[in-house]
Amino acid sequence: MKKFDFHILGPLVALIALVILGALLNSAFLAPANITNVLARSAFIGIIAVGMTFVITAGGLDLSVGSMAAFLAGITIIAMNAALPEIGENWGTILIGMGVAILGGIIAGLVNGLLITQARIEPFIVTLGTMGIFRSLVTWLADGGTLSLEYGLRTLYRPVYYGGIGWITWPIIVFAIIAVLGEWTMRHSRFGRHVEAIGSNDRVARYSAIDVNRVKLLTYLLLGLLVGLATVLYVPRLGSASGSTGVLWELEAIAAVIIGGTALKGGRGRVWGTVIGVLILSLIDNILNLADLVSPYLNGAIQGVIIVLAVVLQREKRTADER
Amino acid sequence: MKRRSLMKATALIMSLGMASGAAFAQDDEKVTIGVSIPSATHGFMGGLNWHAQDTINRLGEQYPNIEFVLSTAGDAAKQVNDIEDMMATRNIDGLVVLPFESEPLTAPVAAVKDAGKFVTVVDRGLSQEGIEDLYVAGDNTAFGRVAGEYFRDNLEAGSKIVVLRGIPTTLDNERVEAFQAALEGSEVEILDMQHGNWNRDDAFTVMQDYLSKYPEIDAVWAADDDMAIGVLEAISAAGRDEEMWVIGGAGMKEIVQRIMDGDPQLPVNVTYPPALISSAIEMTALNFVSNAPMTGRFIIGSQLITPDNAENFFYPDSPF
Numbered sequence: 001m002k003k004f005d006f007h008i009l010g011p012l013v014a015l016i017a018l019v020i021l022g023a024l025l026n027s028a029f030l031a032p033a034n035i036t037n038v039l040a041r042s043a044f045i046g047i048i049a050v051g052m053t054f055v056i057t058a059g060g061l062d063l064s065v066g067s068m069a070a071f072l073a074g075i076t077i078i079a080m081n082a083a084l085p086e087i088g089e090n091w092g093t094i095l096i097g098m099g100v101a102i103l104g105g106i107i108a109g110l111v112n113g114l115l116i117t118q119a120r121i122e123p124f125i126v127t128l129g130t131m132g133i134f135r136s137l138v139t140w141l142a143d144g145g146t147l148s149l150e151y152g153l154r155t156l157y158r159p160v161y162y163g164g165i166g167w168i169t170w171p172i173i174v175f176a177i178i179a180v181l182g183e184w185t186m187r188h189s190r191f192g193r194h195v196e197a198i199g200s201n202d203r204v205a206r207y208s209a210i211d212v213n214r215v216k217l218l219t220y221l222l223l224g225l226l227v228g229l230a231t232v233l234y235v236p237r238l239g240s241a242s243g244s245t246g247v248l249w250e251l252e253a254i255a256a257v258i259i260g261g262t263a264l265k266g267g268r269g270r271v272w273g274t275v276i277g278v279l280i281l282s283l284i285d286n287i288l289n290l291a292d293l294v295s296p297y298l299n300g301a302i303q304g305v306i307i308v309l310a311v312v313l314q315r316e317k318r319t320a321d322e323r
Numbered sequence: 324m325k326r327r328s329l330m331k332a333t334a335l336i337m338s339l340g341m342a343s344g345a346a347f348a349q350d351d352e353k354v355t356i357g358v359s360i361p362s363a364t365h366g367f368m369g370g371l372n373w374h375a376q377d378t379i380n381r382l383g384e385q386y387p388n389i390e391f392v393l394s395t396a397g398d399a400a401k402q403v404n405d406i407e408d409m410m411a412t413r414n415i416d417g418l419v420v421l422p423f424e425s426e427p428l429t430a431p432v433a434a435v436k437d438a439g440k441f442v443t444v445v446d447r448g449l450s451q452e453g454i455e456d457l458y459v460a461g462d463n464t465a466f467g468r469v470a471g472e473y474f475r476d477n478l479e480a481g482s483k484i485v486v487l488r489g490i491p492t493t494l495d496n497e498r499v500e501a502f503q504a505a506l507e508g509s510e511v512e513i514l515d516m517q518h519g520n521w522n523r524d525d526a527f528t529v530m531q532d533y534l535s536k537y538p539e540i541d542a543v544w545a546a547d548d549d550m551a552i553g554v555l556e557a558i559s560a561a562g563r564d565e566e567m568w569v570i571g572g573a574g575m576k577e578i579v580q581r582i583m584d585g586d587p588q589l590p591v592n593v594t595y596p597p598a599l600i601s602s603a604i605e606m607t608a609l610n611f612v613s614n615a616p617m618t619g620r621f622i623i624g625s626q627l628i629t630p631d632n633a634e635n636f637f638y639p640d641s642p643f
Contacts, residue, residue, distance in 0.1 A: 026536060033561065034535040041528060144363025144372045145642025146549075148577070162560050238523050238556055244365045244549075245524070289517055289532035296517050297491055 010313035011259055011276045014306070018283045025291035032167045038279075038286050040161070043171035044069070046278040047230040049253040050182040050271055051223035055123075056257050057186070057269030058219045059199040060116065063127040065227050066249030067134035068108050072231040073241035074138040076101040077147045089152045097157075097235070102228040108134070109224015113217040131250070139243035149239040161236040171233045175275075178226065182271040192269070195219060199266025256281055259310045280310060354611045355390045356417040357409040358604060359402055360445075362395035363642075365521060366549045367573055370597035370643025371421070378601040382608050389608055399423040403431045410435060417441040417607050421600065425450045441610055445603045447494070457610075458620045459603040461595045465625040467498035470544055470570055470593045471505025473627065477590070480510030482541040485533045487519035487526050487550050498546065514540065519550045526553030534561045542567050548575030548592070555588065564588060573597070574628060574636050575643055583633040592628040594636060597643055599623050 022029040048065050055062050080097035087093045108130070115126045141147060149157065164170045186192040194215045197205040206212050235241070258264055259280055260273025284306050288299050358379065363369040372395060379391040392413050396402035402423045409415045418435050422428035422444065429449040436442045436454050444455040474484060486502070489495040499516065506513070514537055519526035526545065533540065534557060543558075545551035551571030558564055568588050571578050573595045581589050602623065610617040628636050 028535045031535060034532075037531045037535065041531075139363055142369070143642045144369030146366055146369075238527065238553060240523065240552070242366065242523075243363065243369075244522050247522075285528065286532055289529055290536050292515070296488070299518075 011261060011273055011280065011310050014259075014310040014313060015276050015280050015283070018280060018287065018306075022283060022287045022290065025287065025293070029287070029290055034286070034290075036167050036169060036172070038282050039175070040169050040171045042278050042282040043175040044230040044234050045249060045252050045256060045281070046175045046275060047178050047226050047233075048223070048249065049256040049274045049278050050178050051219075051226035052253045053182065053257050053260070053262050053269050053271050053274045054186070054192075054195055054219040055223050056254070056262055056264060057199045057266055058195045058216055059202060059266030060123045060216060060219060061127065061254070062112060062123065062220065062223055063250045064108075064112060064130040064134055065223065065253060066246040066251075067131045067138070068105070068224070068227050068246075069231050069234065069249060070138045070241055070243070070245035070247075071134035072101050072104045072108070072228055073235050073245055074141045074147050075104055076231060076235055077149045077239075077241055078141065080153055081150050084150055084153060089156060091156070093153060094157050094160075098232045101231040101235070102225060105224040105226070105228020105231065106221060107224070108227070109221040110217075112224070113220030116220065117213040117217050135243065138241060138245070142242050144243070146240050146242040149235065154236070154239040157236040157239070159236075161233060174229065174233060178229070179271060179275045182274075186269050186271050191215065191218065196267060196269060199263075199268070201267075252281055255307055259307060277310075280306070353388055353390060354417070355392060355413055355415045356419065356604070356607055356611075357392045357394070357406070357413065357415040358419045358600075359394050359396065359405050359409070360421045360600065361402070361423050362397045366575060366643050367521070367547075367595075367597055370575075370641050371600050373641050373643065374598045375600045375604065378604045382604065386608060386612055389611065391604075396423060399427040402428060406431050406435060410438065410440075415440060417443070417611065419443045419445060419600075419603050419607050421445040421603075422447045422449060429454070441607065443603050443607045445600055456618045457603070457606060459599060459606065460620075460622055461599055462622050462625050463494055463497040463595075464501040466572060466593055466595050467501030467503075468505045469625050469627055470546070470572065471502040473570065473591055473593075474511055474542060474544065475506055475509045478509075478511050478541060481512070482510070483512050483514050483537065483539055484542045484544060485514050485530075485537065485540055486516040486544045487529055487546055487554065488516055489518065489521045489547060489550075491518060502544065502546075519545070519547075519553070521547045521549055523549050523553040526550035527557050528553075530554040530557035531561070534558065534563065540567050543569045545569055545571045547571060548573050548578045551575075551578060551589070558588075573643075576638055576641060579628060579633050579637045582628055582630055583637065585630050590629075592633075592636075594626045594628060596623065596636075597641075598638075 028034055076097045079100040080093050083093045083096045112127055112130055115121055116123050160170055194210050197210060198212050198215055202212050256277035257274050259277035261270040262268060284303050288302060294302060358375060360375055361368055363372040379393055383391060392409055394405040396405055418440055420432055425447055429451050432442060432449060433454045442455045443457040446460045488499055515533060517529045519529045543554055545554045548571040551569050554569055568590055572593045574592055578589060578592055582592055606617050609615055
């Protein structure tokens with residue numbers, strides 16, 4: 001139990017420090033509207049990062065998630081616009097769009113997973129390939145421009161991002177549910193233990209009668225599903241998708257997972273840590289925008305420093321603990 | 324009388340003969356023009372790609388003796404390869420190039436020029452002067468100035484505005500400096516300038532944070548129509564639609580549509596037309612088929628799109 005505390009402590013300290021810093025710099029920081037903004041915009045990366053935690057814990061990697069999200073957003077919009085004349089401007093059409101996003105995500109995850117487990121290609125190479133494929137496909141579908149959801153449908157669909165229960169909007173609720181389910185699955189389910197076992201040593205896992213390929217495939221499938229879910233929440237925000245949608249989301253998700261204490265080489269997954277990692281990344285952006293601390297040219301540098309610091313803090317605690 | 328008509332007839336035959344002779348010469352002298360542009364990674368470039376394709380199709384029909392080679396590149400290195408391939412395998416007579424970046428493209432384009440080809444450089448200049456025969460570009464200084472003047476003339480003293488900048492580049496700096504210069508001496512205060520990277524999502528995030536940070540904002544210079552879309556969405560989510568108006572830029576069709584409809588939140592727009600590639604391709608083609616001089620610098624002004632003239636800037640078929 002004590003060990004668990006130490007692993008989570010580094011990122012948590014960084015998160016608390018950021019919150020205090022933000023509150024000191026600008027009184028608007030702790031206003032409910034700002035908190036809603038930050039949490040809601042963390043939700044896309046957050047939901048994806050929870051899935052990424054499983055993939056990385058099992059010793060894999062997925063670079064395609066940002067492009068995949070853009071591609072799924074594209075086909076979701078096309079599907080809804082196409083269904084509009086048949087079904088009309090109602091929730092039926094939107095449910096079809098949601099179905100396309102989720103199903104498309106599962107299929108995309110299946111393709112990644114099968115190529116990795118059956119064709120036995122390195123995850124880095126497979127997902128680097130599919131990253132380019134998805135990105136080109138969405139640019140091609142949009143004819144180099146932007147795919148936009150029909151106006152009436154957008155108005156109907158909009159509350160899925162902006163609405164909710166009071167200040168707590170739907171993306172925040174979904175993110176919270178996914179985080180809790182993810183943490184439970186990683187800690188208490190057989191699947192979670194298999195994922196960790198495969199990540200620490202997949203040969204031993206295989207000798208222990210774990211169906212390694214099946215579990216690995218499931219992690220990519222789960223990630224695809226969650227990318228689909230993130231897309232369902234993303235589309236109503238701007239109602240559009242283009243070649244520049246979701247650029248670098250994969251790196252943000254991977255960074256969040258690593259900041260949160262999951263080992264990049266696999267074997268140890270921390271879903272709660274991932275959630276904290278995502279919040280740290282969003283807060284840095286938010287604070288830099290709210291306070292004129294540095295030239296905007298240096299925003300990227302500040303982010304880099306804080307990411308590295310959060311991980312360093314956590315590494316030192318761990319070595320002390322292991323000693 | 325008879326003689327005159329005879330002369331007329333002779334003249335007619337002669338001119339016919341000349342016409343057919345000219346046509347023959349045209350068939351004989353095939354001209355190949357290479358067009359190298361960045362690929363469609365965002366709205367503006369998507370529009371530019373569409374206009375390039377559109378112009379090439381149109382000119383191809385108009386001048387059957389001109390052949391066009393179009394290539395799009397995702398980065399500067401690929402663009403250099405494209406140009407080398409055009410020289411080596413397609414034996415181009417003219418090159419229209421929108422450099423991805425100035426520095427890496429300067430030497431390869433200079434090599435094309437040294438081989439005696441006609442070179443047209445579009446929008447981003449090369450880092451060395453005097454290489455190109457023809458330079459076609461939008462006017463970034465005017466882009467910032469025209470927007471700045473609109474803010475100066477249409478805001479009361481003491482008004483507060485926020486600015487979204489693009490990707491940090493010299494192009495963005497030129498625009499922002501001209502914008503600030505136009506506001507100089509007025510009582511309009513610029514509260515903040517952050518980078519929205521010409522991206523809808525980034526602009527949405529930056530605008531949300533502006534709205535949290537500043538209780539009073541009277542107007543927004545989004546400086547690009549993709550960013551304007553993100554900005555409008557953030558404003559509407561915060562329920563502050565009535566409080567401020569937004570000026571984008573470049574003339575995206577959805578935005579021009581809303582200006583035509585008289586949307587009070589989008590009073591005007593400033594052009595930076597992606598169709599400037601059409602001017603460049605057309606002028607390069609004219610260099611080969613006419614005697615009209617086509618060398619020098621051609622700077623396309625940035626105009627103010629208002630509800631009255633918006634129709635002239637509306638291209639419903641373009642993706643941008």
